Amino acid sequence: VTLEGQVTVLPGVFDTQEIYIQDATGGILVYLGSAHWPALSEGQWVRARGNLDTFHGERELRVRRSADLTALQPADPPQPLPIRTGDVNETNEGRLVQASGAAVGFGRNQAFYLDDGSGEVRVVIDRNTGIDRPYMVRGQVWTVVGIVSQNDNQPPYDANYALMPRRQTDLQRGAARSQGGTSQGASRAAQGMEAPLRPDMAWNAAPDF
Numbered sequence: 001v002t003l004e005g006q007v008t009v010l011p012g013v014f015d016t017q018e019i020y021i022q023d024a025t026g027g028i029l030v031y032l033g034s035a036h037w038p039a040l041s042e043g044q045w046v047r048a049r050g051n052l053d054t055f056h057g058e059r060e061l062r063v064r065r066s067a068d069l070t071a072l073q074p075a076d077p078p079q080p081l082p083i084r085t086g087d088v089n090e091t092n093e094g095r096l097v098q099a100s101g102a103a104v105g106f107g108r109n110q111a112f113y114l115d116d117g118s119g120e121v122r123v124v125i126d127r128n129t130g131i132d133r134p135y136m137v138r139g140q141v142w143t144v145v146g147i148v149s150q151n152d153n154q155p156p157y158d159a160n161y162a163l164m165p166r167r168q169t170d171l172q173r174g175a176a177r178s179q180g181g182t183s184q185g186a187s188r189a190a191q192g193m194e195a196p197l198r199p200d201m202a203w204n205a206a207p208d209f
Contacts, residue, residue, distance in 0.1 A: 002049040003028065003061060006078050008096040009147060011037045013166050014126045020094060020147050021046060022078060027094030028061055029151060035066040043077035046070065058093060058150035080145045082176065086119025088161050092148040099163060100143040100175040103136045111162075114142060124149075124162040131168050145170040 005021030005028070019030050019040070030048050040046065047070040050063035063069055080098035088099065099121060101114030110125040110133040123144050125131045136142060146165040165171055 001052060001061070002047060003030075004045060004047045004072070006075060007040050007042055007044050007046060008078060009166055010040055010042055012128070014128055014164065018151075019046075020096070021048070022095055026092075027096065027147070028059060029055075029094055029149070030061045030063060031055070032063045032066075032069065035064070035069075038066070038069055038071040040071060041074055043075045045072035045075060047072060056151050060151075084118040085114050085116045085121040088121040088148050088163050090161075093150070093161070095148055096145070097148055097163070098143060098145045098176055100141060103138055103140050103142060105138070112136065114144065122160065122162045124164050126164055129166060131165060131171070134171060134173070136173075140173070141175045143172045143174060143176045 003021070005023045007019055008022055008027065009018070009020035011017070011019055011032075017032050019032075019037070020027055021030055022028070030046075030050070031053075038046075048061055048063050049068040050061045053060055053062045078096060080096045081092070083092060083097045083099055085099045085101040088097070099114065099116070101116035101121065103112055104115045104120060105113040107113070107122065109127070110131075112123050112133065113120045114123060115121070123146070125133055144163055144165055146163045148161060149164050150161055
């Protein structure tokens with residue numbers, strides 16, 4: 001198949017052989033084997049020709065040759081789609097999204113869980129991004145921008161959906177605000193139970209379970 005979309009994740013952010021692209025209909029991982037990527041910028045339109053495949057449960061486009069990738073016109077990076085934490089699923093796979101919720105748990109390798117009342121989402125920090133998980137406690141509301149993915153490159157490779165931020169600024173304390181000034185993505189209950197941040201505590205100090 002041949003697809004066109006805007007680049008939301010550049011090569012090397014998660015993996016040197018992977019990018020993510022999307023258009024108005026959705027997003028997808030593009031995997032390039034041993035060839036070289038053209039010069040790309042975030043938001044740039046690209047055309048990719050390859051074979052559809054599935055890896056760890058996630059649909060991807062496998063491209064074999066550099067000649068099957070064409071860098072098209074540059075453009076502003078697309079804005080993340082605001083979703084509920086419970087909507088990190090097949091419908092939004094491969095798409096750049098934004099979700100807010102209360103921290104409800106912590107996992108291995110800096111992972112943590114958010115819930116706005118619609119269901120938990122696992123936030124996975126890929127080691128290649130260099131992101132440090134901020135210090136957070138249960139009940140604090142956080143907003144995360146990232147890619148909905150099953151390909152988190154971390155054991156146990158269970159193919160469960162995760163939200164994967166791309167850079168440090170994709171993690172922000174507090175709930176996202178809509179244009180009308182009201183909080184999105186975090187329920188009233190989640191906002192009401194938020195605990196105060198201790199400024200004397202080191203970042204990335206939340207306990208792992």
